[in-house]
Amino acid sequence: MEQLLLHLRSLGFTEMESKIMVELAAIGQSSGYEVAKRLGVSRSNVYAALQRLTQQGYVRCGDGEPARYSVLAPEELTKMISGRVQASLSFVENEMPRGGSVSTTFYNVEGERNVMDALIRQLNSAEHEIIVDVWREEASLLRSELEQAERRGVRLLWAFDGGNAASPYLPWPPLAGMEESEGRKFSFVVDRQWCMLGTSGGSVNGMAQAVVTEHRVLVDLLLGHFMQEMVLFELEQDMAPELERRYGHRYRSIYRKYVGSDDEEERMEARTPGNTRDGY
16 A cells, blocks of 8 residues: 555655545545545545546546545556656657756765666667676666667677676775775666766665766776776686786785785685676
């Protein structure tokens, strides 16, 4: 019931209107007095809401005294709502002023649903190329949209994290007093113009968070990172024994030069399971 009321409110109905429509759908036909009594609310509020719903065509008012009301059948109701929403969307798309200059900005998106909605909108509008660097959990959620993009002729480049560090080299250790980052990292670059970078499944308060921008610097950084990942992946496939002989497991001697001490490295190695990385 709560989910149904929530969706009705998201379609523009007030809470009172939503409750009245659900109540009428459940009992079939009723007077305003009976509806108010069943809902335990003011009759004046119920009659005002019934008047609005009747004027909009979602509720029918029968003849007689007292007047008895009934809501449209679900298929009729949804068809009417859909038609009006589509008409409004088309009007807004055609009449909204265009051409105002907008500077390139960064903006934050929070919450699993908001992150996925923003991402799906962009994937559905991709024309040339989508670069995906995700964990398998997130990739499975977007399978339909990515398959549709591929059918449209969009080029897909993939990098999947198999469950831990996203590259052959060791992760950066946290600085003293700083917590290690949580959650699964992901990034997308669409048509080499739009990008999203974020985490899901364990970030602050368990909430998915992402940064979205068309800023050239971040787009280029993500493109460069993806290319580096793929080059390292190919090199490791071709030269793994030689790389390990010269530099140690997971390029240990190079890591020590730039990142941290042996103690930090050993701690990371003990905490991190074997890496699995798939190319595109």
